[in-house]
Amino acid sequence: MVNPGGLIKASSDGRRLACSFFCFLVDARGNFNGVRLPYQEVAEFDNRSGRIASAYIIPDTARYKLAPSRWSGGTGGLEFSPDGSRLYVDTLAGREIWQYNLNAGSPAAVAASRVVVARPVAGAKQSGAGNNLQLGPDGRIYHASTLVNRVGRFESPNALGSATRYRDTALVLTAGATTWAGLPRATNDLNLLPVVVAGPGSISVQPACAGTAVQLSSSLSPFVTATAYAWNFGDPASGPLNTASGQAPAHQYQTAGTYTVTLIVTAAGGGQYSTTQTVQVRPRPVVDMGPDVRLCAGETQVLSPGPQPAGSTFRWQNGSTAAELTAATAGIYSVTVTSPSGCAATDELIVTQANCAGSPNVPDFTNLPNIITPNQDAQNEYFVLKGLKASDWNIEIYNRWGRQVYRKAGYDNSWNATGQPEGVYYYLLRHAATGQQHKGWMEVSR
Incomplete structure (x- = not known):
């Protein structure tokens, strides 16, 4: 291999490093064979000790067959998503932007997760100057091609695939200006505040609702180690719950509105950094069906x-x-x-x-007899549905062993236990029109 070159980036929390290389392959006689091999290496990084662990090369199978005289191809840009879970790679020759899911598992699974998330429009010049990817302080990833007058942008870089919402012309330069694949350097290089407040994905993208927990988190610029986090959620009505510590607290806003979250981070070196984030809390519906x-x-x-x-x-x-x-x-x-x-x-x-007393549609079962005396004295001889229109009801009567001894649709108040012994009997009334049922018992005594 000759002419190794490459690019190295760190995730915004300083816990991952990625580097990308492209190499020319030569044969035993030193002849350039025109094959360029790009690959990416990812490693866990301890920003306290500066040690690298768990490094692996993404076994990507992409290859480019180029003319020996051409210097375009390979990798032109490299960047992590704000939460460090996705790796973006810009290919010079293919003019494609790839995304790897670093949470996919094994190196082979990470390689298999590669998807094309953008194909910038025609107009970029093929040049060894390369393209550029850079995470901005607003949590979005910007992309600049060579010799064009525009800048692309991934609106949701923590998302997967097309959900990243790439805009090829997010920014347009003034007339006569071109990017030359140039973007501002990393946040700390510009002496900006090293703390970015964001939610899982982005608070601005995922709206909060009143009465539900809003998850916040903080990510630090590379190589900044925090010893303390002090949060103020801008919600004084919540009392002591308005403040919290830790890297990723949650807060519940009870009232809709716009709140300003303030975070003060104390770095290992003793310096303090403060940043704010606006949280839009939307109202929940007022749902009231009334009393039971x-x-x-x-x-x-x-x-x-x-x-x-x-x-x-x-x-x-x-x-x-x-x-x-x-x-x-x-x-x-x-x-x-x-x-x-x-x-x-x-x-x-x-x-x-x-049962609603006084309602014309409600039957009154309170006057039904619980005893009949069929002894031929002309008094209380039959089971009579007092207070009901008997013909509206179907009746079934059972003895104490559960055997049905009588049934009639459209009852006519005619049952007097003919052929049945004395004892307790159970009845079931069913209204023929409404299906309403009523169960009860009576005693037959002679």
């Missing part, structure tokens, strides 16, 4: 979560997605409303059914 419901037999009630803005979605306990639900039976009813901004809230109530 008591239905009389045969009644129904329309349940509603209350007025909701256009674009809201609904999910009831039975899977219905309608804005309202009609309750006809007893049970627990619940609805979850999701607002157009993605925030959700749930309410539930209990529906019970009861």
Whole structure:
């Protein structure tokens, strides 16, 4: 191998290093065979001791067959995502930007995770000057090609594949200006504050909802070791919960609004660095179905979560997605409303059914007899459905051993235990129209 060259980058938390090399291969006589082999090496890095561990080469199979006179090809840019989980590689010859998932597992699995996340538009010049990838202080990765008047950008670099949302023309330079693949150096090189506050992915991308926990985290610029973290969530109404320590605390905002989170980091050298992050907390829907419901037999009630803005979605306990639900039976009813901004809230109530005295649709079973005396004295001879319209009810009667001894659709108050011994009997009434049921017992005595 001759003419090794390459690039080295560190993740923003200083815990990973990556380097990328391209080499010319020559035969035994020293003749250049025109094959260029790019590869990437990743290692864990202890930014306290400066030692490298667990280094491995991504066994990538990409190859470029180039004319011997050409110097383009190989790797032109290298960058980590803000959370250190993704590695971005820019190829000069192919004009493709690759992404590796460093959390995929083994080196072979990392290599297999490679996807093309961008193909910058035509116009970049093939040149040994190379391309450039750089993580900006806003948590987005910027890309500059050679001799063009624009800068590309990955809007969500912690995401996978197309979810990174690459914009080829995120920035346009003034007339006559070109990038020459140049981007500002690393954050510390520019003497900017070394702390970037972000959530998992990006707080600005993942909106927070009132009443739910907002996860925050901090990432330090390379080689900055923190000994203390002091958070202020900009939420004085939360009292002592408004402050926290640690690298990745969570906070719950009860009220929608815009809050400013402040983080002060004390570095190992004694210096303190402060940064802020705006958190937009969106309101949760107000979902109120009212008090529990008591239905009389045969009644129904329309349940509603209350007025909701256009674009809201609904999910009831039975899977219905309608804005309202009609309750006809007893049970627990619940609805979850999701607002157009993605925030959700749930309410539930209990529906019970009861005999409602005075209601024309509600049968009164209180006057049903619990004894009959079929002894031919013309008094209390038959089981009579007092207070009910007997023909509206189907009846089944069982002896004390559970054997059915009588049944009739459209009962006519005619059962007098003919052929049956004295004792206790059980009956089941079922309304032919509504399906309502009533169970009871009576004694037959002669």
